[in-house]
Amino acid sequence: MKKGLGILGREQRQARGLKKTVKAMWDRVPLYRSRMEDMGMSPEMVSSVEDLQRLPFMTKDDLRDSYPMGLLACERDEVVRVHASSGTTGKPTVVAYTKGDITAWEECMKNCLATAGVTRGDVFQVILGYGLFTGALGFHYGAEGLGAMVVPTGGGFTERQLMLMEDLGTTVFTSTPSYALHLCEEIKDKGTRERLRLRLAILGGESWTEEMRERIEGELGVIAVDSYGLSEVIGPGVAMECPERSGLHPDWDHFLFEVVDPVTGRPLPEGEEGELVITSLTKEAMPVIRYRTRDLTRFIPGICGCGREGLRLERIKGRCDDMLIIRGVNVFPSQVEAVLGKIEGLSLHYRLEVFQPNGLKELKVLCEAEGWMDELQREEKESEAVRRLHENLGIRVGFRLLAPGALERSAGKAVRVTKVA
Numbered sequence: 001m002k003k004g005l006g007i008l009g010r011e012q013r014q015a016r017g018l019k020k021t022v023k024a025m026w027d028r029v030p031l032y033r034s035r036m037e038d039m040g041m042s043p044e045m046v047s048s049v050e051d052l053q054r055l056p057f058m059t060k061d062d063l064r065d066s067y068p069m070g071l072l073a074c075e076r077d078e079v080v081r082v083h084a085s086s087g088t089t090g091k092p093t094v095v096a097y098t099k100g101d102i103t104a105w106e107e108c109m110k111n112c113l114a115t116a117g118v119t120r121g122d123v124f125q126v127i128l129g130y131g132l133f134t135g136a137l138g139f140h141y142g143a144e145g146l147g148a149m150v151v152p153t154g155g156g157f158t159e160r161q162l163m164l165m166e167d168l169g170t171t172v173f174t175s176t177p178s179y180a181l182h183l184c185e186e187i188k189d190k191g192t193r194e195r196l197r198l199r200l201a202i203l204g205g206e207s208w209t210e211e212m213r214e215r216i217e218g219e220l221g222v223i224a225v226d227s228y229g230l231s232e233v234i235g236p237g238v239a240m241e242c243p244e245r246s247g248l249h250p251d252w253d254h255f256l257f258e259v260v261d262p263v264t265g266r267p268l269p270e271g272e273e274g275e276l277v278i279t280s281l282t283k284e285a286m287p288v289i290r291y292r293t294r295d296l297t298r299f300i301p302g303i304c305g306c307g308r309e310g311l312r313l314e315r316i317k318g319r320c321d322d323m324l325i326i327r328g329v330n331v332f333p334s335q336v337e338a339v340l341g342k343i344e345g346l347s348l349h350y351r352l353e354v355f356q357p358n359g360l361k362e363l364k365v366l367c368e369a370e371g372w373m374d375e376l377q378r379e380e381k382e383s384e385a386v387r388r389l390h391e392n393l394g395i396r397v398g399f400r401l402l403a404p405g406a407l408e409r410s411a412g413k414a415v416r417v418t419k420v421a
């Protein structure tokens with residue numbers, strides 16, 4: 001990164017991007033204009049990045065309520081592509097891209113992949129679903145743009161994934177962390193690890209722990225880095241870890257990042273954990289201003305081991321919405337995963353069942369064993385898990401050990417929590 005003038009230059013570019021975005025939203029998106037008016041704001045009142053905090057927020061509900069394209073800030077015929085995110089709670093949210101957005105997205109992806117250490121000459125296997133989701137195409141064009149050889153296998157079909165991985169000499173792959181874990185198992189079963197040339201795994205789409213990282217790195221002999229992005233903002237390409245694995249490097253050229261109190265929305269002092277809020281600076285079709293991601297993180301100050309300056313983002317701990325309240329105590333699935341990862345003999349294929357027998361919510365953790373165990377070993381393992389979960393979470397939760405392979409494997413995001421009536 002350039003120093004002195006370079007940094008000044010960036011701030012000016014950010015301010016210009018912010019002003020342009022605010023003006024476009026004011027002119028074209030009635031929902032945002034009226035929200036600005038309610039706060040007594042107008043585009044003329046925004047002149048620098050500091051003015052960001054005076055602007056109203058946007059949320060996922062805005063996208064849902066404006067389904068499919070009520071938030072469009074460009075002419076309809078300028079849109080060259082749409083994507084959509086999963087509609088777990090009703091309609092999906094649709095996002096749109098102009099030609100300029102597609103170019104900017106490829107730029108973001110190229111920067112992120114270079115940060116992760118991808119270079120020309122890599123064989124890059126995209127193990128994410130092609131189609132409406134942003135993931136696969138984002139990585140696809142970014143890796144191609146860097147000059148890597150892309151293998152667009154898409155999600156699922158593990159046998160074929162592994163065959164091509166071996167035959168084409170895949171060096172880098174991207175998938176969800178839970179699918180990477182599934183690949184570990186399959187490769188172990190087949191005993192083919194020595195024939196693979198994998199060196200780097202770029203994982204994202206769900207939050208995962210350091211324990212999960214250690215397993216994947218250990219079993220595949222790779223460096224596993226975390227990738228962050230969301231379709232409402234652009235897709236993947238928003239922030240990426242470098243091989244130092246000490247926080248995500250955000251793309252400050254295309255976005256502004258804030259961390260706010262998830263309840264009050266007030267910006268938090270540097271280093272405090274809160275909700276990540278993102279503003280797009282270059283998006284044309286569907287820009288976002290102060291978009292509340294619901295993802296929990298904090299800024300990490302200082303210079304990264306790789307030499308990059310600027311604030312980093314801590315790996316996402318979980319989504320505000322993932323938080324479970326069990327017997328009155330806040331529990332994140334990632335906390336459970338961290339405990340399971342420290343118990344020998346347990347796999348990281350797990351599921352959480354929440355049920356409400358009489359008033360208070362209770363939690364039961366189902367987790368697969370790594371290998372076969374006899375009755376006595378199982379009982380010992382179960383009581384160890386109950387004890388360690390209790391120590392770490394501060395509440396008593398149920399635990400059941402399952403046979404290896406008992407839980408369904410997903411090609412995309414893993415289903416972690418099920419609610420049992």
Ligand SMILES: [Zn+2]
Binds near residue numbers: 244306307
């Ligand atoms: Zn770094």
